[in-house]
Amino acid sequence: MEQANKKKLVVIGNGMAGARTVEEILARGGGQQFDITMFGEEPTGNYNRILLSGVLNGSYTEDEIFLNPLAWYEEHNIHLLAGKRASGLLRRAKLVYGEDGVPVPYDKLIIATGSRAFIPPMEGTTMVDGSMKPGVFVFRSLEDCRQIAEWAKGKHSAAVIGGGLLGLEAARGLQNFGLDVHVVHLAGHLMQQQLDAGAGAILRKSMEALGIKVHLQKNTTTILGPEHVLGLRFADGGTLECDMVIISAGIKANWEIAAGCGLTVERGIVVDDQMRCPDDPDIYSVGECAQHRGHMYGLVAPLWEQAKVLADHITGKNTQAAYHGSKVATKLKVMGVEVASMGIVEAQTPEDEVVQFSEPKRGTYKKLIIRDGRLVGGILLGDISKAAYLMQAFDRNTPLPEERLHLLFDIGDPPKQVTFAEMGANVQICNCNGVSKGAIVACVNAGKRNAKAVMDATRAGMGCGSCKSMVTEIVEWACGGETEEDPSVHYYVPGIPLSKPELIRAIQERKLRSVSAVFDLLAGGKEDAASKPGLASLLKTLWKGEYQDEKDARFINERVHANIQKDGTFSVVPQIPGGITSPAQLRRIAFVAEKYHVPMVKLTGGQRIDLLGIRKDDLPKVWHDLDMPSGYAYGKSYRTCKSCVGSDFCRFGLGDSIDLAMKIENEFQGFDSPHKLKLATAGCPRNCSEAMVKDVGAVAVEGGKWEIYIGGAAGSSVRKGDILCYAASHDEVLKYIGRFIQYYREHAKYLERTHGFVTRLGIDKIRAVVVDDSEGIAERLDREIAESKAAYKDPWKDTWLPENDKQFTSLLPILQ
Amino acid sequence: MTLSNMTETKLGRASDIPPGEGRVYQVEGEKIAVFRTRGNEVYAVQAECPHRQGPLADGLLGGSTLICPLHGWKFDLKTGAALFGDCGLKTFPVRVDAGEEIVLGRGE
Numbered sequence: 001m002e003q004a005n006k007k008k009l010v011v012i013g014n015g016m017a018g019a020r021t022v023e024e025i026l027a028r029g030g031g032q033q034f035d036i037t038m039f040g041e042e043p044t045g046n047y048n049r050i051l052l053s054g055v056l057n058g059s060y061t062e063d064e065i066f067l068n069p070l071a072w073y074e075e076h077n078i079h080l081l082a083g084k085r086a087s088g089l090l091r092r093a094k095l096v097y098g099e100d101g102v103p104v105p106y107d108k109l110i111i112a113t114g115s116r117a118f119i120p121p122m123e124g125t126t127m128v129d130g131s132m133k134p135g136v137f138v139f140r141s142l143e144d145c146r147q148i149a150e151w152a153k154g155k156h157s158a159a160v161i162g163g164g165l166l167g168l169e170a171a172r173g174l175q176n177f178g179l180d181v182h183v184v185h186l187a188g189h190l191m192q193q194q195l196d197a198g199a200g201a202i203l204r205k206s207m208e209a210l211g212i213k214v215h216l217q218k219n220t221t222t223i224l225g226p227e228h229v230l231g232l233r234f235a236d237g238g239t240l241e242c243d244m245v246i247i248s249a250g251i252k253a254n255w256e257i258a259a260g261c262g263l264t265v266e267r268g269i270v271v272d273d274q275m276r277c278p279d280d281p282d283i284y285s286v287g288e289c290a291q292h293r294g295h296m297y298g299l300v301a302p303l304w305e306q307a308k309v310l311a312d313h314i315t316g317k318n319t320q321a322a323y324h325g326s327k328v329a330t331k332l333k334v335m336g337v338e339v340a341s342m343g344i345v346e347a348q349t350p351e352d353e354v355v356q357f358s359e360p361k362r363g364t365y366k367k368l369i370i371r372d373g374r375l376v377g378g379i380l381l382g383d384i385s386k387a388a389y390l391m392q393a394f395d396r397n398t399p400l401p402e403e404r405l406h407l408l409f410d411i412g413d414p415p416k417q418v419t420f421a422e423m424g425a426n427v428q429i430c431n432c433n434g435v436s437k438g439a440i441v442a443c444v445n446a447g448k449r450n451a452k453a454v455m456d457a458t459r460a461g462m463g464c465g466s467c468k469s470m471v472t473e474i475v476e477w478a479c480g481g482e483t484e485e486d487p488s489v490h491y492y493v494p495g496i497p498l499s500k501p502e503l504i505r506a507i508q509e510r511k512l513r514s515v516s517a518v519f520d521l522l523a524g525g526k527e528d529a530a531s532k533p534g535l536a537s538l539l540k541t542l543w544k545g546e547y548q549d550e551k552d553a554r555f556i557n558e559r560v561h562a563n564i565q566k567d568g569t570f571s572v573v574p575q576i577p578g579g580i581t582s583p584a585q586l587r588r589i590a591f592v593a594e595k596y597h598v599p600m601v602k603l604t605g606g607q608r609i610d611l612l613g614i615r616k617d618d619l620p621k622v623w624h625d626l627d628m629p630s631g632y633a634y635g636k637s638y639r640t641c642k643s644c645v646g647s648d649f650c651r652f653g654l655g656d657s658i659d660l661a662m663k664i665e666n667e668f669q670g671f672d673s674p675h676k677l678k679l680a681t682a683g684c685p686r687n688c689s690e691a692m693v694k695d696v697g698a699v700a701v702e703g704g705k706w707e708i709y710i711g712g713a714a715g716s717s718v719r720k721g722d723i724l725c726y727a728a729s730h731d732e733v734l735k736y737i738g739r740f741i742q743y744y745r746e747h748a749k750y751l752e753r754t755h756g757f758v759t760r761l762g763i764d765k766i767r768a769v770v771v772d773d774s775e776g777i778a779e780r781l782d783r784e785i786a787e788s789k790a791a792y793k794d795p796w797k798d799t800w801l802p803e804n805d806k807q808f809t810s811l812l813p814i815l816q
Numbered sequence: 817m818t819l820s821n822m823t824e825t826k827l828g829r830a831s832d833i834p835p836g837e838g839r840v841y842q843v844e845g846e847k848i849a850v851f852r853t854r855g856n857e858v859y860a861v862q863a864e865c866p867h868r869q870g871p872l873a874d875g876l877l878g879g880s881t882l883i884c885p886l887h888g889w890k891f892d893l894k895t896g897a898a899l900f901g902d903c904g905l906k907t908f909p910v911r912v913d914a915g916e917e918i919v920l921g922r923g924e
Contacts, residue, residue, distance in 0.1 A: 433887075457900050462888055495878070516836075516854055527836075527854065529878030529890075552836025552854070556874040556885045564885055568871040806832060810871075811847075812839045814827055 006035045009314075010096050010106035012086045012257065014040025016049055017287025017303050018112030019068050024311035026076055033315060036078045037104055039096070042141060043083035045069045050300065053166070055145050056173030062142060089261040091280055108282050108314055111269060113254035115288040115298070116140060120161075120249050124223035135229030135244040139170045148246065152177040155243035159183075159232055161220055163190040165334065167248035171212050172335040174246070182213045182240060184220055184232065186249075194330065194341035198358060199365045199381045206337045206363045206382075215240070251298060253289045268296045273322040275310040286310050293325050302326035329391045331384065337363065340387035342394045344369055344377035352376070355404045366408045373399050385410065388419040396481050420477040429470055432463020437474060444478040451475045452486040465751075466716035493535055493750055495519075495528025500747065504542065513543050515553035533558070534750030537636055540672040541745045545791035551807065557634035560808060561795040562619055564634075565612065568810075570619060572611045573633035574626050577665040578643045578658045579607030585628070592625045606640040606678065608633065616810045620799035630670070630796040636751070638671040638741075641679040644688035647700075653683035655700025660730050664698075667734055667785075668741060670792050674748040674757075677741065692720050695754040696740065698733050701726075706733050710740055710766070711758025719755045722763035725771045738785040739770045739778060822909070827918040830858065838873035838882075843920065848908060849873040850918060851882065851893060859893035860910035860920055866903040 009025070011018045022036060030036075040046075046068040054060040073080040081098060088097040095103040117138035119125060127133055137148050152158065156179065160171045163185030171181045183190075189200025190207070204214050219235040223245055231241040253268040263277045264270040268291030270278060275290065277283045286306045288298055297303060305326055312321035329342035346369070347354050353370040362382065368390070369377035375394045380387055386408060393400060400407060425438030435458045448454045451472040455461045461468040476483055492500040496518065503522075512518045515535045519527050532553040540547045551559045562570035574589070589609055593601050599613035608631055614622055623630075632639055643661035647653030661681045671677070680691035682699045685707075691697025693714035699707045705726045712721030724740060727733040743766065748757040758766060768774035770781075799808070806812065825843055830852055833839045838851040840863050847863035849872045859880060865872055870886030877883075880894045890899035896907040909921035 459888070459900060527878035529876040529881045529883050532876055532878060550836065551834060552877060555876065559874075564871075564874065566868065566886065568869075568874070806834070806839070810840060812828060812832055812841055814825065814841055814843065 007033060007107040008105055009034035009036045009108045009110070010104055011036065011038045011110045011112060012096060013110075013112035013114055013287070013289075014038050014042070014046055014080065014082070015112065015114045015287070016046060016067070016300060017114060017289075017307065018110065019046035020304060021110060021112060021286050021307040021310055022076075022078065023068075024307045025315055028311050028315040028317040030311065030315045031076060034108070036076075037081065037106075038073070038078055039081050039084055039086040039098065039104075041083070041085045042143070044142070045072060045080070045082075047142065049140070052139065052142070052145055053169030053173045055142065056139075056148065056170065057176045062145075086257060089257055091261050091283070094282070106282075109284070110310070110314075111258055111277075111283065111285040111289060112287045113257060113289045115251040115253045117247060118250040118252040119247055120220075122220055122223055124225070125247075133223060133225065133229060134227065135225070136223060137244065137246050139166060139246050139248055148174075148244075149177070151244055152179060155179060157182065157242045158244045158246065159240060159242040160246045160248055161232075162248035162250065163187070163214065163216070164193060164248065164250070165191055165332065167246070168207065168334045170246050170248055171207075172210075175211065179243075180213070181211070182215060182242060183207070184215045184218045184234075184240070186217070186219055188217055190214065190216075191334070191339075192345075194339065194345065195379055195381070196345045196367065198356075199345075199367065199379045202358070202360050202363055202365045202381055203334065203337060203339070205360065207335060210335055212335070251288065253291070253296065255289055258285065258289075265291075266294075267291055273309075273324065274313045275306055275323060276313070284310050284314065292323060295325055297326060297328065299328060299330055301330075302328065327395050329394055331387050331391070337382065338380075338384045340378070340380040340384040340391065342378045342391055343375070345379060346377075355407065357408050368404075368407055370400060370404075375400060392477075392481070420474055429474065430458075430460040430463060430467045432467075433459040435460035435471075440471060440474050441478045444475055448475075449479055449482070449484040450486045451483070452489055464716035492538070493528070493531035495526070495531030496522050496535070498522065500538075500749065503538070504746070507539065507542060513539065513546055514548035515539065515550050517548075533636065534674075537672045537674065537750065541788070544787050555636075558636075560616060560619055561623075561630055562614070562616075562634055567613075569613045569615055571633070572614055572619070572622055572626075573604060573606075573608050573631040574628035575631040575640075575665070575669065576608045576628075578641070578661040580658060580662070581609075588626060588628070592622055595625065596622055604633070606631075606633070607642045608640060616808050619808050623796040623799065626796075628796075629794045632670055635670075635672070636675055637673055638668040638677045638679075641665050641681060642689045642691075642694075643681045644683050644686075646681075646683040650683060652686060653700070654702055655683050655704070655706060656730075657681035657683035657689070657698075657700060660698060660706075660733060663730055663734060664737065667738065667789060670795070671741065671745070671788055673741065673745050674750050675753045677754070679737075690714060693718065694721065696737050697721055698727070698737070704728065706730075708733060708736055711755045711763070713753060713755035717753075717755055719759075721755075722758060724763070724767055735782065736770060739781040740766065742781040742784050742788075743770055822921045822923050825920045825922065826913075827920055830856070830912045830916050830918050833858075833918075836877050838875065838877065840871070840873045841920075843922065846922075848920065850910060850920070851877055853877060853879065855879075856912070858910050858912055858918055860908040861891070861893055861896055861905040865889055866898075866905065872905075 048065045048067050051060055051065040085099045086096050087099040094106050097103050117140050158174045158179045159182045160167045161184050163183045171183050174181045189197045190203050207214055220232050221235050222233040224231040229245050231239055233239045255265045255269045258269040259265040263279050269285040269289050271285050271290045271292050272278055275284045275286050287303050306323055309321045309323040312318040331340040355368045357366040364382035367379045374397050378390050423437050427437045429437050439458055443454045443458050448457055454475050461471040488494040490499055492503050515532055518535050533555045536553040556564050562572050596618050598611045602610045604610045641661040641664040643657045646657040677695045679696045680689040680694040682689045682691040691699050692709050693712040697709040701707050708724045709721030710724045713719040744757055827841050833852040835854045838849050840847055840849050848860050849863040851859045865884040867889045870884040874885045875882045880892055882891050882893050891905050896905035898904045911919050913919050
């Protein structure tokens, strides 16, 4: 029989740690390796001890808090010795003794005995026979809950000794019995483990508003009453009348069984990184009774981590698994008040940076402690909307954004209503491609361990791109922080393993003038379709007139100089600089629209006229008949520059925005760039042309000056641009805009809009380079712009060239 | 499909398709996109993308990977397999003959 070969695994303790560890062992096929026996002091299966206060206050029934009902043990062939305490351990014989004296043999042993309530020394706690004085309770188990509820009937008042988390929860529970509830606390403020004095004071107010009386700095010396509880006496001589006392003054590890057989015990049972007792390779310990690297943990999250490592190791699934300790962060609700706490609660060195907000009236308190740009501690009280983000930053030790304000508040961004854990699986994350949170998580679980791989596989974030950051966050969350970085995110294009500066250097040194030459010499001849347009754009920027165009490297729009539509037809937008047209031009456009049966003629947002639904074969004829230059409404390039009516007619106009827009168009038309560039000029700060939300905008202000904005956006993202500088003339505007555009062309990732670029580098950096010439490249930038301008050719004029042969033919004839 | 019931059609000169691009031919009412890579390999698949009927011949080609111009769906032209999603392309046998002409095979 296979069973004869199984090893005997005995687990002492059937609480949250013991049962969870067994679950983890079963999940690793441990059911085939081990016959499992569990000692459980309580007569039931494993329940969620965290919810005991909920049972006390009536929000849960006892049945509702069970994690592993008795049937679970049967189902997994676990021999549960329910209601039986393990009383002794004989290591040499490998036997655990139950209190009935019956030995149970083991090959491997796990001690998960947890902890019990710490009862501080107080006179009158017990009766002469050593039993607890009637009316005195601890609050650790379902049985405690039952006894408290029974005693509370018909009583008037209760005191809770201990103003920690458990004590406050017990206090809230007791209120439900109609009792007057007092919390008696030794320290100067409530929950001193998780809160500082400021937060503690606010929490106290919230508690008192709920009718709980809080007594701080009270050292209880005596529990009064000869037969049962009548009150408390304090060290300061004061007294408090009450009918019952709940002691919730901390916990004490149950290590006796380990100490009794010579295992090392300090405050808890000492374990190594594999959760093993250093004295005995066959004995492990986990949970509240275990002490790892001097730390003991009373929260569930560390316990889950310990259980995994233990299970990995004991089953041999991963003998290298190691527990390195946990960073303690917790989010909880104390009597309806939401609290999140992580790490330290007070600054520890003069260099620690403290960011704080306090609004006692509304019960809100926020405090962060930052060291070397990373979060080492935090308290959120009342409003914990930023908790998910902060706890993640704390846990992973990630650098924080410079703008500290955003750490505490959501300002200007739509508030994140739910955490990813709370978010429903069918919530749509990518609205372009209809990808749900569930699909992203499924993709991660199927083995895609970074955002790029998930985006490639699900197409999430591959439409307008505005959800990319959220997709990335969900992937990180779903990976539990263990993402595998895809190195290609640092490349300019995925198919060439070089960053943009490295790529530019290689292209210039080796004089690579065509996309196929780049693939041949920098990628071993391996073409990558997705990399082609980015390379073509960069080569054009670098080589200008010397660039060797290869049509196949271009997206279809740039092959045929028109914008592809959903039915495979194209849209044609002729250039109309400054949005100024004429009757003659309009007549010509009307003539073309009729001649080619253009299904839709539309005014664009860029102050131009769009002819939509033109067949590819008709494009050259349409351009010929229009006899207008290309408006570039199809390219990853300079598109257009809008303008308000400016100073000629408008009574508010301060500067000639139309003339400036025309000059800008003439300067930058057709420039390839990492993404599209949409510009605007405004003749006064009323900003009718929306120049402040353009990639580049110029706004006339009083005093004959122009304010130059960069990095604005009003598409899938909305952002007001940053002021780059002021310029005194049109020429100066052109100079600064040109330098910025060239800098963007040289440094932005492909398909990175200016708002992302400006945010990434920071306006200060860009201003230093472009305005103050901090890198000494301003003159070169000016020269590059001039050369690009000189190399400009209107693409609608060269349609007769031989390289365009059949470029516009949608159906090739068959030779017969 | 066996060779016996396959009909071959000469489409035209390979050089009619610029390297790295695709073009559409209509063969007995059926539109077929034919691609010629820079390595001078040819592939033939259905002309429309199964996603939203995008014109595949206008897509971006790199090796045998094709990206549809409308929404970026990706396919391997050798097998017709979708590189994400599960709706692939119908493929046709195609070759360049000694006379540098494209020959397409189609089953009955």
